Amino acid sequence: MLELSTVLSNRELAHNIYELTIKVDLSKYQLKPGQFVHIRVSPSTEHVLRRPISIASIDTDHSTLTLVYRVGNGQSGTYKLSTLSKGNSLDILMPLGNGYNLDHLKDEKHILLVGGGIGVPPLYELSKQLNDKGLKTTHVLGFNSKEDVFYEDNFKKLGDTYIATADGTYGESGFVTDVIENLKEDFDKFYACGPIAMLKVLENTLTIPGELSLEERMGCGFGVCYACVCQTKSRGQVKICTEGPVFEKGEVVL
Amino acid sequence: MKDKLAISLPGLDLKNPIMPASGCFSFGKEFSKLYNLSDLGAIMIKAATEHERLGNKTPRVAETQSGMLNAIGLQNPGVDSIILNELEYLKDYDVPIIANVAGTAVEDYVAVTKKISASPVVKAIELNISCPNVKSGGLQFGTDPKSAETLTKAVKAVSEKPVYVKLSPNVTNIVDIANSVADYADGITMINTLIGMRLDQFGKPILANKTGGLSGPAIKPVALNMLYQVRQALPNMPIIGMGGIQSVDDVLDFLSVGADAVAIGTMNFTNPMICKELIEQLEDRVADMGLSHIHDIKGRAHL
Numbered sequence: 169m170l171e172l173s174t175v176l177s178n179r180e181l182a183h184n185i186y187e188l189t190i191k192v193d194l195s196k197y198q199l200k201p202g203q204f205v206h207i208r209v210s211p212s213t214e215h216v217l218r219r220p221i222s223i224a225s226i227d228t229d230h231s232t233l234t235l236v237y238r239v240g241n242g243q244s245g246t247y248k249l250s251t252l253s254k255g256n257s258l259d260i261l262m263p264l265g266n267g268y269n270l271d272h273l274k275d276e277k278h279i280l281l282v283g284g285g286i287g288v289p290p291l292y293e294l295s296k297q298l299n300d301k302g303l304k305t306t307h308v309l310g311f312n313s314k315e316d317v318f319y320e321d322n323f324k325k326l327g328d329t330y331i332a333t334a335d336g337t338y339g340e341s342g343f344v345t346d347v348i349e350n351l352k353e354d355f356d357k358f359y360a361c362g363p364i365a366m367l368k369v370l371e372n373t374l375t376i377p378g379e380l381s382l383e384e385r386m387g388c389g390f391g392v393c394y395a396c397v398c399q400t401k402s403r404g405q406v407k408i409c410t411e412g413p414v415f416e417k418g419e420v421v422l
Numbered sequence: 423m424k425d426k427l428a429i430s431l432p433g434l435d436l437k438n439p440i441m442p443a444s445g446c447f448s449f450g451k452e453f454s455k456l457y458n459l460s461d462l463g464a465i466m467i468k469a470a471t472e473h474e475r476l477g478n479k480t481p482r483v484a485e486t487q488s489g490m491l492n493a494i495g496l497q498n499p500g501v502d503s504i505i506l507n508e509l510e511y512l513k514d515y516d517v518p519i520i521a522n523v524a525g526t527a528v529e530d531y532v533a534v535t536k537k538i539s540a541s542p543v544v545k546a547i548e549l550n551i552s553c554p555n556v557k558s559g560g561l562q563f564g565t566d567p568k569s570a571e572t573l574t575k576a577v578k579a580v581s582e583k584p585v586y587v588k589l590s591p592n593v594t595n596i597v598d599i600a601n602s603v604a605d606y607a608d609g610i611t612m613i614n615t616l617i618g619m620r621l622d623q624f625g626k627p628i629l630a631n632k633t634g635g636l637s638g639p640a641i642k643p644v645a646l647n648m649l650y651q652v653r654q655a656l657p658n659m660p661i662i663g664m665g666g667i668q669s670v671d672d673v674l675d676f677l678s679v680g681a682d683a684v685a686i687g688t689m690n691f692t693n694p695m696i697c698k699e700l701i702e703q704l705e706d707r708v709a710d711m712g713l714s715h716i717h718d719i720k721g722r723a724h725l
Contacts, residue, residue, distance in 0.1 A: 169456065170694065208692065213668050216638045216692045217485040245485065261694070385481040385628075387492065388691045392448040394497045395483040397476075405476050405497075 169390075175256045176232060178249075183315040184239045185286070186250050187224070190258055194231045199223065200267030201294035202361075202381055202414045205235065206389035207249065208259040215245040218261065220386045220409070222361070224289035224319075225296070233262075236289035236318070264389050265413045268294050268359055268379055270301070276356035279303050282344050282370060284310045284362025290381060292319055294359055295326045306330075306355070308347045310366065314338035345369045358417075368422045378417035384408050426708050426715050427701070429463070429683055431660045432608040433546040433584035434518045436463040439683035439716060440673070440701045443664050444468060444522035444548060444588075445494070446687040449508035450515075453690075457698045460516040466611075466685055467508065469524040469550050472533050474500040479630035484620045489638030489666070490688055491618050493631035496524050496553055501534045509543045518545035520586065524553055528576050539582040546583050549574060549607075552590030552614035554635045564590035564614070567602035574603040584608035586662065589652070591616050591644055600652045600659070609660035611685065612652065613645045638688040642666030646679050650723060653680025668696070670703040677716065678723040 173192035181187045206218040225234035239246045252258065268290075279298050281291045288309050295305045305327035311317045314337035323329040330347045331339030340347050344366060360370050361381035370378065387393035391410040399421040400406050412420075427438035441464040442453070449467050450459050459465065477497030484491045498504065512519055521544045525531040531549065539547055551564035551573060563569045570587070578585050586609040593599055600610060615635025620628050627633070645665025653661060663681030667673060668689045676684045689696040708716055 213639045213689070213692060214488050215485060216488065216490050216688050217483070218692070243487070259693075385483050387483045387490070388452075388694075390694070391452050393446065393483070393492070393691060394448075394477060394494050395480070395492065397480060397482075397497070 169261055171260050171262055173233075173258045173260055175252050175254055175258055177254060178252050180250075181236065182318040185316065185318050186237055186239055188235045188237065188249070188252070189232055190235070190260070191230075191232050192260065192262070194226070194228050194233070197263055199226050199263050201226075201270075201297055202267035202290050203263040203265045204413065205233065206261040206264055206386070209245040209248040211259070215248060217245070217387060218389060219245050219249065220264070220389055222290040222381070223263070224292050226293055236286070238286045261389055264409060266411065268381070268414050270297060273301070273303070273357070277304060278353065278355050279305050280348070280355040280358040280376075281305055281307045282348070282358060282360040282362070282366070283307070284344060284366040285312065285316065287360075287362030287366075287381065287383065288319060290361050291359065292322055295323065299326050306351070306353065308332065308344045310334070310344040310362065311338070343369075345373060348374070364422055371417055371422065374417075379414050380417060380420070381414045382408050382412055382420065426713065427704060429717065431662075431682055434464055434520070436518065436683055437461075438463045438701050438704065439677070440697055440704065441466055441520070441662075441683065441685050442690055442697055443685035443687035444520075444550070445492075446690045449504070450512055451508075453694065454515075456694055459512070461701060462517050462697055463683060463701070464518040464520055464545070465512070466520045466522055466548055467504075467512075468498055469496050469522040469553065470498055470501045470504045470534055470538055471496055471524050472501055472530045474498070474503070481629055482631070482634075484628040484634065486618065486620055486636065486638075487640060489636050489640030490691075491620055491629060491634030491636055492615070493629045493634035495631065501537050505538060505541055509541050513543045519543050520546045520548050522548045522550050522588070523577070524550040528573055531573060531577050532580050535577045535585075536580045539580075544583055546608070547577070547581050547585045548611055549577055549585055549587045550614075552588050552592075554590070554592060554615060554617045554633070561590055561592065564599065565593050567598050570599050571602040571606070574606040578606040586611050586660070588612065588614055589648075590614045591641075591648055596648045597651050597655045600656055604656055604659060607659070609662065610652065610656075611662040611664065613641070613648055613665045616641055616644065637666070639666040639668050642672060642675075646675055649676065649681055650679040653721065654724065668692075670700060670707050673700060673704060674707070674719060677720050680721045680724065682717075682720065
């Protein structure tokens with residue numbers, strides 16, 4: 169569960185959005201898209217809390233993970249993380265969380281993937297695995313502005329990809345839901361990750377089954393501290409780090 | 423070698439003076455996947471209240487410089503469930519359990535203590551009169567000497583195990599509180615968290631509770647000073663010290679100001695292996711320093 173990884177690359181993808189690739193022994197793990205790692209950004213204790221970052225891409229052949237994260241101000245832990253470069257070692261807890269469920273897919277043919285901002289990265293590995301299974305994927309990705317957009321080309325290689333920006337500086341003007349309203353195709357299931365407001369609207373407007381990934385401030389990341397709880401309809405209050413971050417549509421009181 | 427770290431306190435035969443602090447270790451299950459819980463000196467389990475508590479709204483944690491704020495709000499399944507599920511699990515380990523007891527009124531503390539102190543797994547009670555994150559109860563007992571005394575006396579009267587009182591640093595004079603519980607307490611644990619606040623970029627508190635308890639390396643100097651003062655006032659009182667410990671040097675500092683043993687809190691999140699690592703490093707340090715026992719250095723700051 170605790171692993172010492174090595175940084176292979178760490179580069180800026182978009183405004184304050186970084187892509188970190190690390191080498192880590194993956195042989196003992198069965199990783200799922202939607203799971204996350206909990207990163208200790210520095211060996212010093214200036215930052216006492218780890219940073220939960222979702223897995224954007226898994227390469228078992230080369231034993232690497234790609235993580236995409238948003239960088240805060242100069243005092244933030246994610247800023248510290250952004251200063252790491254090739255060869256630096258990085259202490260991570262992994263894999264954490266349940267991940268998206270692909271095992272129960274049967275007759276589904278066309279999947280809608282919806283991401284908002286820093287909720288986009290886990291959908292990339294998910295889409296790769298769905299495509300590997302022979303499913304068709306359509307991606308709708310929302311960002312604030314043109315300078316925030318990332319991974320558009322990556323997603324385009326996997327299926328139709330629509331970008332929405334809130335300020336209208338790139339792609340469609342508006343929110344992901346505006347784009348989805350105008351899509352003519354039928355989908356069998358959706359997977360989403362992004363801000364609560366976006367997940368709420370998706371839950372209320374999409375009639376197909378779906379899975380949502382939640383974000384919350386975390387302490388330990390493995391069920392000890394009770395910081396990241398949410399209210400579910402059938403199971404009462406649960407911890408997002410261990411019972412989530414992915415939940416069935418309608419399960420969580422958003 | 424092992425004997426050089428062994429410490430005997432009321433109700434507690436500790437293999438070593440290192441234990442996880444309450445609230446930072448849950449009930450141990452998650453950590454049992456990382457190392458053998460029997461290696462620990464003791465375990466201070468998460469606070470138990472009479473009935474289930476769902477805790478505060480989220481966000482419940484926020485990082486600060488070399489520290490963190492938490493306002494979990496004593497979420498726990500209630501004392502009956504803890505005895506049935508958590509203590510039952512812990513009985514398979516050879517480690518003394520210190521049960522943290524919380525409440526909103528004297529009767530709550532008494533009821534929980536009666537039940538949980540009867541468990542053979544529990545070797546001592548830690549009376550939580552210092553949680554800053556609940557609306558009523560907890561902290562008001564820890565900031566008023568008279569209330570602290572009344573509560574400690576009532577709990578001690580029903581407890582089947584020694585009672586340690588966990589002191590709050592959110593007071594003008596911690597020695598007054600320590601003195602007020604001294605006639606009834608078998609020991610003291612200190613310090614709980616300091617009340618603090620962090621704002622977001624819009625100037626609003628990040629925590630849903632607005633304030634939270636500050637812990638981590640940032641509070642170590644405060645803890646050391648308070649422990650130094652309490653040790654001076656109560657030379658023979660068993661004291662388990664805590665507050666920002668992250669290294670063997672920190673452990674030695676706490677023993678130097680007069681702690682008998684120490685607890686590790688926030689660092690369990692930063693490095694889940696911290697307790698195990700500190701025990702190993704402490705063994706080495708005692709050997710390096712040529713001590714016959716770890717307590718050879720206890721209280722040396724006062725000399």
